[in-house]
Amino acid sequence: MLKSLQAATGALFALFVFAHLINTWLAAFGARTYDGVQEALRQVYQFAPLEVLLLAAAAVHAVIGIVRWVQEPPRTLSKRARWHRRSAVFLLVFIVGHVAAVRGVPMLYDVFPQFAGLAWSMQFAPYYFYPYYFLLGLAGLYHGANGLGIAAGRLGWRLHISSRALGSITAVGAVLMVAALLSLGGVTRDVGPVHESDFARLGAELFGIEP
Template identity: 30%
Template sequence: MSISLKKLHRLTGLVIASFLLLHVCNHLCALGGPALHIRVMNALRHVYRFWPVEALLLCCVAFQVVSGISLVIKKGFIHQPFYVVMQVLSGLYLSFFMIYHVMAVLRGRFQWKVNTDFYFAAGVANYYPQKLFFIPYYTLSLVAVFTHIAAVHYIKRLEQSGQPLLAQKQRQYGWEAMGICLAGGIITTLIMISLSGVLYKIV
């Protein structure tokens, strides 16, 4: 039995989500200062910069972008329910972000020969005119991640519940999705105040 494009998209999404869990936790460590963030990042790099793991992540990112756009073209989203529209819009932004961000990190490492650590990300979020682009760019990426997770969670719960779907269950799933978005909003705020120099001076 062949695996559908949708299932492969979800599978590669789970791989990326595993990395994002570590990555977001790493960024939250910036609440304790750049030194803590860098120390945790150096430890985590032993995992995700191990070349088979890094190659797998890059392949999953590429597949997510291509398969996601393909699924949008195939299914469309203009006349879809609100949660599907949010899934699509957040997914399209994440496709843009992943392409741009991965290219920037790879160029930093291999072309510019710089350490792509805390200061690589925070530097552009603290100086004009770069911050006018990078603060919204980083903020929207985090919002899109949690919006996408919330939409996927809601859709998955609907699929698992079967028919007929009770209104009480639908409300429950909606509250679960809202909880994910609320947690995402708090995490986004904490990360951005760390990156943008609100808690301490970044030089």
């Protein structure tokens, strides 16, 4: 029962995560593409009842994960399952901060981060944001793809993701993530005066610094 609920809530939230990661990778093509796709997706995932459902699904999924973590010691797990757990721990540590920074605070002040806001954050603290976004993207992809395979088995869907396929998905995701970050970081394109964006102004005001 607990495992089926975890599978169902994980599969539901994975739909958001895959769409969200594809959107993130599209940052490689610049602000217009990233912001345009995000604006369209936002009509769906920020439709209030759906947003509450998605966030509740993620929370239920995580709480069951913690319960199972206590019940099932790591030595009983396969290598793949151990990586699934490691990626879960990374997501657990960082996800609340991520959602608060890019959804909670902006919602309070009625601004959206958008491409310019992310690009500014990378100019503001590159040593933090390059590895942070890279690992967030990779952990989300690995956990989402492997988790979907587990959920499929649990819910009786005909989907099998081999370890080889999972490795390829993760490797391709890593390359796409690097391309997106180099674009957001202003390495492969001119990102313009991102310190003038609404998100940069808000961040600077909250941190008490010059944007």
